[in-house]
Amino acid sequence: MIFIAVAVAIGVGAFIAGWYLGQPSRPDADKNSPYECGFEAFEDARMKFDVRYYLVAILFILFDLEIAFLFPWGVVLEKIGRFGFLAMVVFLTILVVGFVYEWAKGALDWE
């Protein structure tokens, strides 16, 4: 109950604060133009875009995620010993196989 009350209070409070601080509101063309993801802020979601962008993005996520494994692994490496070390080597080897594959297939070439 308290949680809900606090949550509602903060949510509503932030709204009000933003509205209040945002005075005076003067929207213009520059402010409404896309500036972050390269997309128009308000338009049809089904738009054309370059598929290569997605390929790279997916590959990036794939290899980015391995960091999520590597950090905790590095922290406890002392404790998990040689087995832990070997396990990561195997994991990375598989990853490397995938990397070699994508490289050789040309997935990393933009043109």
Add this chain to the structure above:
Amino acid sequence: MQAVYLAIPLLCLAAAAIAGLAGGRIGRAGAHGVTIFGVGAAFLLSFYVALDVFRNGHLFNGPVYSWLSSGGYNFQVGFLIDQLTATMMVVVTFVSLMVHIYTIGYMADDEHNWPKDSLAGKNSYQRFFSYISLFTFSMLMLVMSNNFIQLFFGWEAVGLVSYLLIGFWFNRESAIFANMKAFLVNRVGDFGFLLGIAAIFAWFGTLDYDAVFGIAPSLASQQIHIAGSTHWSLITFICIALFVGAMGKSAQVPLHVWLPDSMEGPTPISALIHAATMVTAGIFMVARMSPLYEMSETALSLIIIIGAITALFMGLLGIIQYDIKRVIAYSTLSQLGYMTVGLGASAYNASIFHLGTHAFFKALLFLGAGSVIIAMHHAQDMRRMGGLRRFMPITYFTMIIGSLALSGIPPFAGFFSKDAIIEAVHHSHITGSGFAYFSVVIGAFITAFYSFRLIFMTFHGKPRMDEHTRKHLKESPAVVIVPLLLLAIPSVMAGWQFIEPMLYGDFFGDAIRILPRHNAFAEAGEHGFSAWHFMKHGAFQPPVLLALIGMVSAYIFYVARPDLAGEWRAKLAPAVRVLENNYYFDKVYQAVFAGGALRLGSCLWKSADVKMIDGFINGLARAVGWVSGKVRLVQSGYLYHYAFVMIIGLFLMISWFLYL
């Protein structure tokens, strides 16, 4: 020895397979060579087995191959080799061998029986040999079995091959009709048979003969509840159900109608079906089950009455037939009736004895008739024959022997076996034995009468055939004559050779069990017995005297005063009409069962089929169409529909699970 047992049926099967599958390649000589070799070897081995059984007393009972196991029951191919089996094996293989040899002559120009250029006609010779070998195989499997499943297999296989053989000339309408009839009538019998086997399995929990016989006494007073409030003795129910099967196979009234029609098949097949194989299956089966039948006097009474009716009334039919093969066919029916009467009187050994001698002389008669038919260019009407004895002396001679044996004139084989049955009935105290005794004694007269009517009409008197046929009349070739001669030997001798051990001795050992109070021969056996004694005693008994009278009257009617036959025929017109119509069995069956089935069928077709089933099927089709229409809506290809259905399913599962 197990290898030998296995080899006997397998030789026949292999021969059948070779002749059937490679018939075109190995040619005619190859086909009859391989099948005769197979059956011949089977005969020699059977003989060897029989010697081993009777001389050394080596019996065998056990599985040879485990086929499959299901529901805790093992289907095994097993053999039971004892005295009964050995006897049957020798008889079956011997007659079959004779038929094989004979067929070479009979089917020599079979291609004339087929339309030109028909594919079926090209290899018909080889196919025929393949069938008869297969038939022998089926029969051997039947007699050698040690369990009910294999018995049933042999039973059905015999039925199937007989269907193929009766309809061998399947371009003839009548042959198709006949084999259909044989098949359907046998189906009725098989239904009872299967019911019996099922009852055995349900109550005994096993299908092995030995085990069943072992358990049977403990279930002797078991009552079962079938319908309403009537209670049946279990054993009686089983015995009667099994006997219904035997009635189908062994052509007992009222399931006999298929046998005369089955004459549509080629003659060697008539010999094989009627002498050694199919029809004896029922007799054999009852004898094999003697430990069960001994426990049910009700069943025995039923058997003796059915047998007596068959023996008497089917014999009467033989008197008015003109088709040479049909006469013999009705005589078979009547003789089967004798055997059945013997079974009913607990004289299983006498029945098997008669079965054996009958196999020889009936095969002889059929093959002799076939020989006549060959000479007559495939005409079978006796009114178109006459005076053949001058042209075909050997056929004549052997036919005389066969007829004497059939009529039961001493010292021919038939006398001993038939008299033994009559004797047994005489001593039997079972319900119905009085009627049976009357039937079989009268039957003796009838048998002699129609047998010699056949002889006189065919071989004596003036030749009545047309000029063309007459010019070409000649004795049949050696392949036909030799089996006749070979069959004539046991027709003469088998009787006094075997009567002593068969009836009074220990010939069958434990294979046939008779309760002491049912045993008709024990009494006679006590104060010494010999074939000679039996003959001396029997020769002046009513059966033999009646047979002699029958012969003489046949002579009077058909040789001395041929005009009398027509006169009497006219006088007894109403009776003759009944006989000619086969007691209206066929008509009634046609009208009631076939017609009824047709009417029922068309009625069902019109109301049930067209309206209900078709309506249902069409409705179903429409419903399926409708459903698939609906399903197509669901199976829309839209992913969210699919997911929706899954979620709905999940929720239904959960709610059903939680609230029920």
Add this chain to the structure above:
Amino acid sequence: MEFQIPDFAPAYPEIFLLCMAGAVLLLDLFLGKRFRNLAYGLSIASLLATIAMIIGSSQQATTFNGMFLRDLMGDILKIAVMLFTIMVFIYSRIYQQDRHIFKGEYFVLALTAVLGMMVMISAGNMLLLYLGLELLSLSLYSLIAMRRDSLHATEAAMKYFILGALASGILLYGMSMIYVTTGTLDLAQIHAAIRTGDSANLVLSLGLVFVVVAIGFKLGAVPFHMWVPDVYQGSPTSVTLFLGSAPKLAAFAMLMRLLVGGLENMSGQWQQMLIILALFSIGFGNIVAIAQTNMKRMLAYSAISHVGFFLLGVLSATPDGYAASMFYILVYGFMTLGSFGMILLLSNKDSESDMIANFKGMFSAHPLYALVMTLLMVSMAGIPPLIGFNAKLAVINALVESRLYWVAVVAVLFSVVGAFYYLRIVKFMYFDQPGEAIRLNGGMEMHTLLTINALALILGLPWIGWLIRICNSALAQLS
């Protein structure tokens, strides 16, 4: 806390296969253009080697802290999975070449799918089970989408992917509920916890429902079958062939591991659910299959009905019933391979030849393959003396022994309905005139194997008893 190095030996076959999958990928990448059949040969060779390793090291063992199990059931299923996969490769070689998807990726994905199945089969822990399932599913999604230029294939892949993800979610949800109540992911420990604890726990029951639903989806049982017809029809036939055979074995293993290995003491509850799934599947599959004109779609509905039938054995909840199901699914996989193999045989560069009408007049053109197809269809319909009948018989037997008579009766009635559409194909082959000339595709090795495949359905009869006995002893080990 010191980590022990676990015993790797029981998992050597899987490790080897993983290495080979990587090797095939790389070798094909660099050498594939020079040696066209390299990936093909190497994949078959590595599968054969893995089979040999399994046979050589057959044992009952547990390793990786109870996560990985080796037992007779697992070994048989793995061997069968790999044999089926080899057959798939051989059957589909020409088909793939004709459609330019005879590529290394196909084999690598199939190998990883096999690896996923093997992991599922050997899983002793829900986590590992899920992992194997995902490896299998992801490989299958990509396999289906191999023909990127085919609209049907991509659509099928998309559908399968999304519904599969949904099912995976349901499975995970169910597993988490089971975890909540029992406090462990290890199946053996779950088994123990339920035996001692309260099996009527509501959350546990809900978890069971979710797990059963997910398994139902993987097997394609009604009402979670929606993907089956679309995916079977849309995929390239070579992939359908794979999809329809081997993964069914893995799903069986999953069923066994989860429901018997883990939740056996709740059999009273899952038995009822499986009855519903099974009977709906048999009924629905058989009836809808009648209306189909597309062979692959018909076989898809037939698959649904067969899955229902196979569930019947499981729901009898006796070792005999499980063994009957295992036997059934092995036989079914074998028959499916042959049936799709026949479609592959008829297909050629220009046409898929996957309509039922394509079989018309087969007998006059190619009597041998008409016979092959007849054997397959008759066996599928469960008509004696073919093996398909024995499989059905075994399942029905198990039902009868569990006294589920009415279920057995309904099942038999529907399989009679089902016989219709199988026999209709036989009728087409023997009595109808061919629409157009039938050309046979495929190489020597495929023709031989396909013929053996069909003939084994009747000539294999004498060995059935042996196979059933093995299944029995495998399942006896399990419970």
